[in-house]
Amino acid sequence: MSRIQFIRNPAASSIGNNAQEFLRLLGGPACLFLEGEDDTRTRALVTLLHGNEPSGLMALFRWLKSGQRPAVNVVCIVASVVAALEPPVFSHRMLPRARDLNRCFRAPFDDAQGALAEEILEILRVHHPEAVIDIHNTSGSGPSFGVCTHMDREHDALVSLFTQRLIVSNLGLGALMDISEHSYPTVTVEVGGRLDEEAHELAYEGLCRYFKSPAVLSQGKTDWGLELLYDPIRLELCEHVTLTYSDAPSESYDITLRTDIEHHNFGSVSADTLLGWARGSERSLFTALDASGRCAVTRLVRIVDGELYPARPLKLFMITNNAAIAESDCLFYAVADDGSAICA
Ligand SMILES: [Zn+2]
Incomplete structure (x- = not known):
């Protein structure tokens, strides 16, 4: 099991020439403490909870290379370094057979991922940051x-x-942001696709604002004009249901989703938008629970003559076009x- 390595004020010359070299030098989960102009306050940055989501690490690398000093102390936690190093670099969300680290921030902490999550929580407890930001990427391209x-x-x-878009969701999945309920204001930021240059740029710009602003929590009644999305419901596959992506129904799979389904990300879909094709009833193929734990499948999708449609006008997001993610996580949120x- 890897223990977290502690590094204080790393010099720009000691972190390699690019984010990959930086990752190799870290070698395992790391906590970098950056002393601020005001050393009486601390913020926290967490990134690389998922090893295939590099924007946050790249942003941190750029910041360290720039030689700047943050406005307040920042404790930076780089988590899934080992998974990220597994070749090809930045392609593994977690190691094979490991649990998703961002589902491990609640008991039981009795496996390696749980132990790492518990150690991260302990670091945050010790530093008691005024805020925590956890930077992620989405698997496909898409807005932040x-x-x-x-x-x-x-x-x-x-x-x-x-970013200007905020999802308010309390699914209690054991994500890091769940600690916000009783600890420190904590948000997850999905900066965009893991391979997208704009996502890397946004991560860096946002990180600079977070590190440099004397105050990052709201002052007075500022209206940030965010687009708010409340209590999204996850559409998941029932066990043993098979899924593929294609522009025509595939005979070998229970469900075929259109390859361009990702284009609906954060857009509205009407009840007659064809999402794909499916064999069987809605409830035999999909599961979805609303915030009160009731089945919501038929509020999300309907199947008519083998064609799959939204059950009503919906806004969809986090749409994946990766069957492995759809099977292990979900197809989309609505x-x-x-x-x-x-x-x-
Ligand atoms: Zn992630």
Whole structure:
């Protein structure tokens, strides 16, 4: 099991010539403490919880190379270094058979991923940061957005350092942001696709604002004008249901989703937008639970003569076109087309 390595004020000359070299020098999970102009306050940056989401690490590398000093102390946690180093570099979300680290921030902590999550929580407890930002990438290309468990001016302000879109969701999956309930304002920022240059750039710009601003939590009644998406419902596959992506129904799979389904990311879809094709009933193929734990499958999708449509006008996001992610995580998230929660 890897233990977290602690590094204080790393010199620009000691971190390699690019993010990959930096990653290799770290070699395992690391905590970098950067002393600020004001050393009485501390913020936290967490990144690389998923080893295939490099934008946050690249942004941190750029910051360290720039030789700047943050406004306040920043404790930076780079988590899944080992998974990221597994060749090809930055392609493994986690190591084979390991749990998703961003589902491990609650007991039991009894495997290697749980132990790492627990250690990260302990570092945060010791430093008691005024805010925590966790930088991620999406697997496909797409716009940036923030996620938090409940909405208030502090979360609003933190997310607006990076993006104008905020998902308010409390699924209790054991994600790092779940600690926001009882600890420190914590937001997840998805800066965009893991291979997208704009995502790397946004991560760096947002990180600079987060590190350099004397105040990052809301001052007064600023309206950041964020687009809010409430209580999205995850559409998941039932066990043993097979899925592929194609422009025509595939005979060998239970469900075929259109290859261009990703284009609907964060857009509204009407009830007659063809999403793909499916064999069977909605409930035999999909599962989806609303915030109160009730089955929401038929509020999300309908199957008519083997064609798959939204059950009502919806806004879809985090749409994947990767069957492995659809099987292990979910196909997409949905809210009502005005951003509100989908009611029964
Ligand atoms: Zn992630």
